[in-house]
Amino acid sequence: MLKKVSFILAAAALSGLAGCDFIRFPGDGGPTPSTPEPGPAIPPGAPGPPPPGAPVDNPYGDTGDTTPDTPVDGDTHATDPVSGDDPATPPDSDVDAPTDIPPVADPVDVPPDATDTPDTSDTQTDPTPPVGDTADTPVTPPVDPVTPAVPEPAPEPVFSFFAPGALIPGTGQGSGDQVVHAPDMVFPIAAAPAYLQSQVFTFGGGVGGGDQCDARNYAYPWRDNFCETRSANRGSPLCPVEKIHQGQDIRVGTPAQCSTMRSTAKADRTLHEVVAAEDGVISNVGSYSISLRAGGRIYKYLHLNMAKLKVKTGDTVTAGQSLGFVSNDFGGSATTFHLHFEIVENTAEHGWAHVPPYLSLVKAYERRENGPGEQVEQNVAVASAPIVIPEGMEIIE
16 A cells, blocks of 8 residues: 555656756756746745746746846956856855855965975075984084195205216216116215215315315215216226226215224224114125125125124125224225215126116115105216326226
8 A cells, every 4th residue: 555655746746847847956056036926825845946838938038138247347257158157156055155164365475485385596405404314314514624635845965966966077978877776775974974976086086185084075965976087997797988987986974974084993983783684694805895685686885894793704694783893994095084885786688787876875865764865966077088087096986
């Protein structure tokens, strides 16, 4: 029985719908109905007013002008051409508007340079991450500006020397060989100041006269005298002529010490110690010389105090070991207080030959003095005429 009543009600509802053009409901998007003419009241929940008896153009009774509104006083909105509604006016709603809506806040002024786009002109990042930031990117701490290191000043020269081969003008022609033949050797004088120079053509040398203890003999710059003129028939393939000086003369100490040595008995002269240039073996002891053999070199020392010699033939010595003392022993011949130092080397071109010791001595002295030497220019204004050796004088070493 209940099913039959429901069926009858549904059929009646469908019959009512058939008599309407369409059913309206709130929010269906259709034109807004106008207020109907006074008439019988429509019961709540009814589908709408009854249809007119004859077709009409406007079944809802709208009488508004369908011509679009003309903007007035700068108003730029227009009436909808289909519905006739003003789009600026919200459509009517069956739902009552809430009365407790808070007032709209005034727009916040935005600084003129504010923008939603991040400013990428400044690429510097905040070195301190925000709290809670779990980014894996390591943060580089700020680095203090580094003050450029001031370069160390060049060390002051501890001595000066003329170029190798630059002999006293008129005393011979120097060697063109500019090689450090013994780069690691120890300087042959243990500690005293040393001055490389000729012992024949300086004060007290026999050719120019004067006194060997003259203060001018104990001053820099050094001067080479390998290949210097001699009367004895001695030579070297590295010298341009024969009858030459085969080593380098080294004056030692001070003018005052020179005077002290002169006043001391010959056998007791022990002021200035002479040392081994390299590890090696004493290969020969002569009347006024000793020879130290070290591999492919032989170092020869002349004019030591032979009475106070500290080594003998066959002794093994180490670099820097004491060998004896500076004197003027020369087998009965006269000479000044100095050390005559030679390097004889087994060369590929000439076999065993005397080689220039000058540059090897320069480097060894720099190491001993812990400072550089300074090469200076020779005075070219000095006369270069040959110095005449007095007749009858024989210069051997």
